[in-house]
Amino acid sequence: MDSAIYDALVRLAQPFSMRYPLIDGHGNFGNIGGDEAAAARYTECRLEKLTEEGFLDKINEHILEMQPNYDETLTEPVLLPALFPNILCNPTQGIGLAMACNWLPHNLNDIVEKAIIPYLLDKDIDYNDIFPDFPTGGIIVNKNEVHTIYETGKGKVVVEAKWREEERDGDRLLVFYELPYQVYLEPLIDKIKQQCLAKTITSVIDVRNESTENEIRVVLEIEKDADINHLIDQAFSFTDLRKNFNANQVGLVSKTPKLVNLDEVLEIYANFHKDIIRRFHEHEFGVARTRIEILEGLLKALDQIEQIIKCIKESDSPSAARSKLENDFSFTEPQAKAILDMKLSRLANLEQTKLKDELKEKIEYTAFCESVVNSQEKQVEILIDELRALVKKFGDSRRTEVIQKDIKKITKTTEKKEKPARDVIVSLNSLGYLNVTPVELFKAQRITVKTFKCSSKDFILLFSNFGKVYRLKVENLETDNKKGIIPASVLKLEPKEEIQLITSMNINKEHPYISFFTKDGLVKKSDKSIYTGTTRNLQGLKAIQLNDGDQLVNIFETNGDYVRIESTNNKVLIFNMEEVRAVGKTAKGVKSMSLDAGANVQKVELVKNPDPSTIGKRAGKGKVWKQK
Secondary structure, three states: OOHHHHHHHHHHHOOOOOOOOOEEEEOOOOOOOOOOOOOHHHOEEEEOHHHHHHHOOOOOOOOOOEEEOOOOOOEEEOOOOOOOOHHHHOOEEEOOOOOOEEEOOOOHHHHHHHHHHHHHOOOOOOHHHOOOOOOOOOEEOEHHHOHHHHHHOEEEEEEEOEEEEEEEOOEEEEEEEEOOOOOOHHHHHHHHHHHHHOOOOOOEEEEEEOOOOOOOOEEEEEOOOOOHHHHHHHHHHHOOOEEEEEEEOEEEEOOEEEEOOHHHHHHHHHHHHHHHHHHHHHHHHHHHHHHHHHHHHHHHHHHOHHHHHHHHHHOOOHHHHHHHHHHHOOOOHHHHHHHHHOOHHHHOHHHHHHHHHHHHHHHHHHHHHHHHHOOHHHHHHHHHHHHHHHHHHHOOOOOOEEOEOOOOOOOOOHHHHOOOOOEEEEEEEOOOOEEEEEHHHOOOOOOEEEEEEEEOOOEEEEEEOOOEEEEEEHHHHOOOOOOOEOHHHOOOOOOOOOEEEEEEOOOEOOEOEEEEEEOOOEEEEEEHHHHOOOOOEEEEEEOOOOOOOOOEEEEEEEOOOEEEEEEOOOEEEEEEHHHOOEOOOOOOOEEOOOOOOOOOEEEEEEEOOOOHHHEOOHHHOOOOEEOO
16 A cells, blocks of 8 residues: 555544544554554554545435546546535645645534534624634633634634643642644653753653553653742743644635635535535435336226236237337336336235325425425525534534633743833834833924833734734834834835834723724724734734725724815815724725725824814715815
8 A cells, every 4th residue: 555545544543633533443553652553454444434424425426426537447426425524623734835734623513503504594603702623632722813714714723731730649740631733742751851951941850651541641740849830831832732733724626726714615515515415306306206107107007907917918028018018008118117027915905005105205205305406495404404413423522622811932041031021102103113212211202103101011013004913012122223123124014014003902992993094985993902912923914804906094093083084186074983883803894985086095184173064974975075
């Protein structure tokens, strides 16, 4: 057997690699300790029940699109009728140009009840209630960031090992009993020992592997007075006891690699299975109609059985009898064949009753099949019933816990270089420089666009003209240069991308919204809280969905403020931002003012206490006037 094929088969059988194993392996298929599987000649396998029922149910050449196999001696399905949503439930990784992907595993119950069924019923899917579920458990610690994966197809999941403190014979023990996905025992223990020798993990007396076949136990014997929280931070920072998993949901859509979000995956899944259900019932309809034809012929024959028997007895051969039945009694060819094959025992009254009952049942079934073929609603109902039956039989509880916490990552020099927190003023000036100044040394300047007070240990939000939001720690902006620091030196900005707004993570009750204004006249208002977080983001996340060719003119923190919009043909509109409803992170927004052909918004500013006579309504429904 080719080694690549065998390696793939082994992985499908490993419960620590697959959230739902698809192969039932017998023999040595490796373990989480790091041991490899035995050679192929020492193992054997068969399909798991989940694979048989979740992948191969309804496999029929009359239902599926078929293609020749490699030597064109047989045909095989182009796609399996896989009811089990494998791409969402089992981890999938791929490499290669334009094909690199990383799909994270999920719990079958969660995917069906929180994603697939709501989608089929046209209900809103709560991305904030769907999380990966790894085969080896652990704890997802960046709960507030995971929804990005389902909105965009890309994102990061941070998983930490589960631990507890124990005492045995007077010894103080730190025990890790669930590990992040794809972390193996022996390499992990070797790494912990190396870091202990390098003094990057301190207060550890001994490291032991006390794991059994059914339980993970990585045991650190620690000093009596050890700071357990600091030791945990060291272990998570310098070993794979904390691990990042970067989702990259690239899939083949119509034979083309494409990055897809959850809605697109569900749309493809739903359309495919509704088509499978339609084809299945079309086939069943044809089979039932054929049976009805035969049943009608048998019942017709029983009504004139004596003439039928006489006809058959007088015929020279079965083929001659069949021709007579077709010509003299108007039977179809299938009916004539069924009559000739009928046993004499079918002449009993009880058998006639059974034939009539079966005919009634088949007529009702054809009506049902026809209704399913012609109704997407019925196809959805059947699909939901099949999914829930699959969940009832193969579903299980979540293994991975989900929380939100501050992720503290320390380095070898953290404790030496770390400075105490202090109050500072962060400013962005009109030249595009960011500056961090101690409160006692700050002097306001006319060129300053935005300033606010915060702690040097705080994270801040930076919004760009490309509709992205970045998160950065204040102390990362500190520099000896009096001018300050250029954002592009710390953030991964695109060409011509500039920072338009900086703000603290704090939610100001008077200005709890971030409002965006675009060149094409759109305005979007979102709760500031949906952009906040506790981790650095230098790549940037999408804060607003911009149309092709559109760009941001300005960004403000607002609530009941009045905004003044000026277009390129000198039309001006003033309205209250309370007229604009708050929307989600990836929304495009709504029209702020009606623009003449060829005109664009060129200037947006907040105004205080405008003349009531100059106030209009959003989207140009009120006063829009030429500027004098």
